[in-house]
Amino acid sequence: MAASIAKSETRNGPVNPIAVGAVFLVLLAIAIVAGITFGVSNLPVSRALNLLFSPDGSADSALVWDVRLPRAMLAIAVGTNLAIAGVLIQTLTRNPLASPQTFGINAGASLVIVVCLIFWPEIRGAGMVWPAFAGAATIGFAMWALAASGTMNDMKLALAGISIQLVLAALVQAILIANNTAQDIVYWLAGSINGAQWSKVWIILPFTLTGAAAALIAGRHFDILALDETTGLSLGQNAKRVGGLAAIIIVILAGSAVAVSGPIGFIGLLVPHIVRRLVGGDHMAVIILSAICGPLLLNSADLIGRMTAFPAETPVGIVTALIGAPAFLMILWRQRVR
Secondary structure: OOHHHHHHOOOOOOOOHHHHHHHHHHHHHHHHHHHHHOOOOOOOHHHHHHHHHOOOOOHHHHHHHHHHHHHHHHHHHHHHHHHHHHHHHHHHHOOOOOOOOOOOHHHHHHHHHHHHHHHOOOOOHHHHHHHHHHHHHHHHHHHHHHHHHOOOOHHHHHHHHHHHHHHHHHHHHHHHHHHOOOHHHHHHHOOOOOOOOHHHHHHHHHHHHHHHHHHHHOHHHHHHHOOOHHHHHHOOOOHHHHHHHHHHHHHHHHHHHHHHHOOOOOHHHHHHHHHHHHHOOOHHHHHHHHHHHHHHHHHHHHHHHHHHOOOOOOOHHHHHHHHHHHHHHHHHHHHHHO
16 A cells, blocks of 8 residues: 555656755755845845854844744754654555644644643753653654554544644634633744744754654665555564554654644645655655655745734644645645545
8 A cells, every 4th residue: 555655656766866855955955045135134145144154242233043944954954854754654554644743643742732831830940851852742643543443544544634623723712712722832832933043943943853864874674564464474574563653753752743833734744745656665765855855845934924923923733734735735636636
């Protein structure tokens, strides 16, 4: 089933991964420059680039280094986490509709974080990562168990995940209403990198590097995991051990992303499909390119969010949802037809 994901998305033949990576990097650089240039106070591109490489202590320099650059870097880390988590969860469940959003993993992390923020408000910063891991792991294990049971097809499993996500979101809303919670938590739940600081970048960065490195090192094993279990056993793979490793990486990446930016959806769903359609199903190439495409998509969505409600801002999670929801329905329809 999973092998059909790559085959169905590369009908015209794969493109050279190096060429795709080069294009992605150029577009990402353009998005970052646009991000540090555009805002309530616009800067000329030449001025922004000069301050980026030669800060001079001016107000514009502080704007670039203390406000806009941390925001771009946080988008890179979060986008990388969600994209790679999406690749791994689709591989682990052999389901092209899977993602941290559609399987309720982001919602599980959000619920536990909101509960902690209300009843233990002293938990802030890096302390939010561990509740996020707990929530993500609980829902992730439940969905993995459903996928492993073999009783549900791709669409039923995706709908089950969405149902769990909706229930958890309703619980979060009920808790917020009952406790008259501050507006900043509500804004965080929409998924946002507004107000990013270097401290948030340093919180997520170790988890990003660890998760990405583990995914790359185990890339060959994930290629085998994407095949049916019988083929994996014939090749000497311990599917449970490799699946457990993939699940741990997913929890680390998705949980830390939710902890610093809220539940941003659809990055983990769209990016793997985009990359596989371009370069095929080799997991090493897919993981590397997803680690570039995810930040590109998230930085671009953040820029769109700044422009649509200028001088106010639309949370990036709303922008990705508006882009991702139609794409999810299209993928769902293609799976139904297939």
